[in-house]
Amino acid sequence: MSLLELADVRKHFGPVQALDGVSFAVDGGEVIGLVGDNGAGKSTLMKTVTGVHAPDGGSIRLDGTLLNGREPGEIRALGVEMIYQDLALARMQDVASNIFLGREPTRRLFGLPIRMIDRPRIEREAAAMIRKLGARLPSVDYVVGHLSGGQQQSVAIARALTFNPRLVIMDEPTAALAVREVEHVLDMIRELRRQGIAVILISHRLNDVFAVCDRIIALRQGQVVADQPIAQTSMNEVVAHIVGAA
Numbered sequence: 001m002s003l004l005e006l007a008d009v010r011k012h013f014g015p016v017q018a019l020d021g022v023s024f025a026v027d028g029g030e031v032i033g034l035v036g037d038n039g040a041g042k043s044t045l046m047k048t049v050t051g052v053h054a055p056d057g058g059s060i061r062l063d064g065t066l067l068n069g070r071e072p073g074e075i076r077a078l079g080v081e082m083i084y085q086d087l088a089l090a091r092m093q094d095v096a097s098n099i100f101l102g103r104e105p106t107r108r109l110f111g112l113p114i115r116m117i118d119r120p121r122i123e124r125e126a127a128a129m130i131r132k133l134g135a136r137l138p139s140v141d142y143v144v145g146h147l148s149g150g151q152q153q154s155v156a157i158a159r160a161l162t163f164n165p166r167l168v169i170m171d172e173p174t175a176a177l178a179v180r181e182v183e184h185v186l187d188m189i190r191e192l193r194r195q196g197i198a199v200i201l202i203s204h205r206l207n208d209v210f211a212v213c214d215r216i217i218a219l220r221q222g223q224v225v226a227d228q229p230i231a232q233t234s235m236n237e238v239v240a241h242i243v244g245a246a
């Protein structure tokens with residue numbers, strides 16, 4: 001059994017058939033590049049996996065458990081994390097707070113029935129998460145809005161890791177980054193794979209996909225038009241699939 005199994009997934013928005021019978025499977029620790037032109041259905045597909053959109057038909061399973069009809073919170077608890085392009089970080093707060101945003105560990109104050117946010121623990125655990133990921137960040141009390149794009153991406157990945165995911169989906173994580181920062185994000189993706197976490201990388205940058213992915217899946221008009229190991233294809237072939245010239 002694969003970690004993630006999609007079978008004949010369909011989704012329409014009014015007259016637009018955004019997903020037209022999508023099927024594929026992802027194994028644990030596999031890095032998948034999900035590519036396709038603007039409007040091909042990549043983001044919609046991943047939002048059906050995370051429970052943001054309910055599919056009209058087909059099935060989505062994680063380790064055999066049906067995800068259709070479950071709430072996003074439930075799907076996250078089962079081990080699926082998605083990092084959106086806008087990252088959804090609190091720019092005015094520091095690195096440690098962002099990593100635990102909304103789930104801060106608390107402790108009792110002097111044995112009283114009052115719970116305080118356990119800041120030392122947050123800093124300790126945030127620092128450990130950053131080390132584990134190999135992220136290059138100045139310090140855990142640095143304000144996120146002052147970090148570079150790549151560093152903010154590391155904070156979002158570290159945050160995702162605190163949920164102990166089995167699958168991390170990233171929507172265009174390298175789109176706005178400088179070359180050296182791209183390398184760093186790709187290294188973090190390799191680190192996730194080393195930890196046995198599956199990654200689905202949505203990207204328009206085929207160089208990045210070819211540098212880090214094991215397999216590439218191309219969507220065109222809501223259908224899978226290619227699903228191949230990276231080693232058995234080429235950028236030219238992938239581009240031909242994306243534009244429909246294959």
Ligand SMILES: Nc1ncnc2c1ncn2[C@@H]1O[C@H](COP(=O)(O)OP(=O)(O)OP(=O)(O)O)[C@@H](O)[C@H]1O
Nearest residue numbers: 013016017018036037038039040041042043044045
């Ligand atoms: N919430 C929505 N309401 C109506 N139509 C939508 C919605 N989300 C997506 N669509 C439509 O579904 C199709 C697929 O869109 P989607 O965002 O999944 O494409 P994409 O492959 O992620 O494109 P891009 O590379 O530009 O991000 C498009 O025709 C889009 O206009």
Ligand SMILES: [Mg+2]
Nearest residue numbers: 042043044171
């Ligand atoms: Mg998209």
